[in-house]
Amino acid sequence: VLNAGLGDGFVSAADLASYISPDRLALAYRTEHLLGVLTGQFFTDSGALVDTVPKDMAKRFEALLPTGPAGLIKSVAVDPAAQGQGAASTLIAQACAALMDMGSRTLVSIGWTDEDECHIEGALRRSGFTARGDINDFWYRDSVIHGYACPTCGFGCRCTARIFAR
Numbered sequence: 001v002l003n004a005g006l007g008d009g010f011v012s013a014a015d016l017a018s019y020i021s022p023d024r025l026a027l028a029y030r031t032e033h034l035l036g037v038l039t040g041q042f043f044t045d046s047g048a049l050v051d052t053v054p055k056d057m058a059k060r061f062e063a064l065l066p067t068g069p070a071g072l073i074k075s076v077a078v079d080p081a082a083q084g085q086g087a088a089s090t091l092i093a094q095a096c097a098a099l100m101d102m103g104s105r106t107l108v109s110i111g112w113t114d115e116d117e118c119h120i121e122g123a124l125r126r127s128g129f130t131a132r133g134d135i136n137d138f139w140y141r142d143s144v145i146h147g148y149a150c151p152t153c154g155f156g157c158r159c160t161a162r163i164f165a166r
Contacts (some may be wrong), residue, residue, distance in 0.1 A: 030095065036078040036087035040095045042102040043070045054142040057135055058160075064132040064163040066106045071099025074111040076113065076120055088123040089139065096127060096166075106165055110138070113160040114152040129164040136160050 023042045043049040049070050050062045073095050078087045096107055109129060111118040121131070138161030143150060150157035 011127050016078060022116075024141065033079075036076070036091050038073065038077075038088075038091040038095050039075045040071060040073045040099055040100055040165075042059040042088045042104055043072065044103075045108070046070050051158075054138065056141050057138050059130045060080055060135050061138075061161075065108060065134075066165060068105045071096070071102065071104030073124075074106065076109075076123070084158075088120065089126050092123055092127045095098075109164045111162040112150070112152075112157075112164045114137070118162045127166070129166040132163045132165050134160050134162050 011021050024040065041052075042047075043052075046062070046065045046067050049065065049072055052072070073092060074136065076088050076091060077091075078091075078094050099107055106133045107129070109120065109124055111120040111136065118131075137158055139150070139157040139159060143155065143157040147155070148157075150159055153159060
């Protein structure tokens, strides 16, 4: 589900295993089979969150963030057959509650925006997030260095990052 929704190689098995940690979370939405997955992380301050984004984008990203303890909804992917049925909204609501319980004062998410739309925007807005700004080619250098393929652009992702906060 993660590779299909986010691009091959964006989230490795080792990355997913790292979410077994007190400051991270991995949630699954399932009925008879896995329909959606979300990863998130708590940061004691927004500076630590900035340190996780591509280095060439850090200053632009930081300018769009509130300060203080922050929770990041990092990756949300839903099986195409289950899209539009509330899986993403359910996962986001559960993640928001868990990240707030960890001590977050602000919640942040980055939506990949291609030529058509920002695919996660509706679910984030329904959960109280607002768009803070866009950063073009946010993932380009990082996708080339780490070799992951965007489901829209392929290798060398040219999608825009839409920064959301609540």
